[in-house]
Amino acid sequence: QVQLQESGPGLVKPSEALSLTCSVSGGSISSYFWSWIRQPPGEGLEWIGYIYYSGSTNYNPSLKSRVTISVDTSKNQFFLKLSSVTAADTAVYYCARWYASGSSPSRHFDYWGPGTLVAVSS
Amino acid sequence: DIQMTQSPSSLSASVGDRVTITCRASQSISNYLNWYQQIPGKAPKILMYAASSLQSGVPSRFRGSGSGTDFTLTISSLQPEDSATYYCQQSYDTPWTFGQGTKVEIK
Numbered sequence: 001q002v003q004l005q006e007s008g009p010g011l012v013k014p015s016e017a018l019s020l021t022c023s024v025s026g027g028s029i030s031s032y033f034w035s036w037i038r039q040p041p042g043e044g045l046e047w048i049g050y051i052y053y054s055g056s057t058n059y060n061p062s063l064k065s066r067v068t069i070s071v072d073t074s075k076n077q078f079f080l081k082l083s084s085v086t087a088a089d090t091a092v093y094y095c096a097r098w099y100a101s102g103s104s105p106s107r108h109f110d111y112w113g114p115g116t117l118v119a120v121s122s
Numbered sequence: 123d124i125q126m127t128q129s130p131s132s133l134s135a136s137v138g139d140r141v142t143i144t145c146r147a148s149q150s151i152s153n154y155l156n157w158y159q160q161i162p163g164k165a166p167k168i169l170m171y172a173a174s175s176l177q178s179g180v181p182s183r184f185r186g187s188g189s190g191t192d193f194t195l196t197i198s199s200l201q202p203e204d205s206a207t208y209y210c211q212q213s214y215d216t217p218w219t220f221g222q223g224t225k226v227e228i229k
Contacts, residue, residue: 044220047220094165107213
């Protein structure tokens with residue numbers, strides 16, 4: 001059973017960078033896409049971006065200028081860095097696996113971490 | 123970006139009721155539509171993918187339908203454990219986008 005676990009600081013100061021790690025266990029990080037998704041308190045879900053195990057990335061244009069997602073296949077981990085944060089970046093951050101089979105419509109987030117709340121405050 | 127609009131935003135129904143949630147895409151997405159269930163304090167869980175394919179382990183009372191721009195999630199007989207917020211999500215094109223959610227409460 002694949003399991004994901006987010007880790008990182010729960011409090012970040014405005015204008016600083018938010019950095020999170022997602023550790024994958026129970027399966028290899030290879031051959032899949034891995035995403036970060038966030039949810040502000042009481043609000044809906046926003047996809048931040050994904051990384052393929054090979055290192056190729058795709059980011060949400062709304063955050064693209066501030067986001068970097070990277071991967072370390074040797075540690076079965078991938079990472080999120082969000083720069084110049086403001087209070088609007090306060091959210092629960094989830095990491096998730098994207099299941100995709102070629103161009104089939106059967107593609108979706110099939111495994112999620114429990115989420116980690118990151119608050120932006122001085 | 124493809125906008126996803128769900129209705130209603132919330133509903134209250136009794137155990138055993140049939141419940142229907144709709145999701146509309148701002149452009150045609152064929153059947154590239156997923157449904158997730160989120161219980162408060164938990165991560166979302168995949169219920170349905172490709173509009174009408176039931177994820178393994180999900181009860182058969184959940185049914186998805188639709189294609190193009192209009193989609194429906196139906197719970198045939200509402201159970202207490204179905205109290206949650208439900209989100210649709212398009213997988214047609216990035217940025218992948220979600221509906222705003224429909225909160226289902228048990229009367």
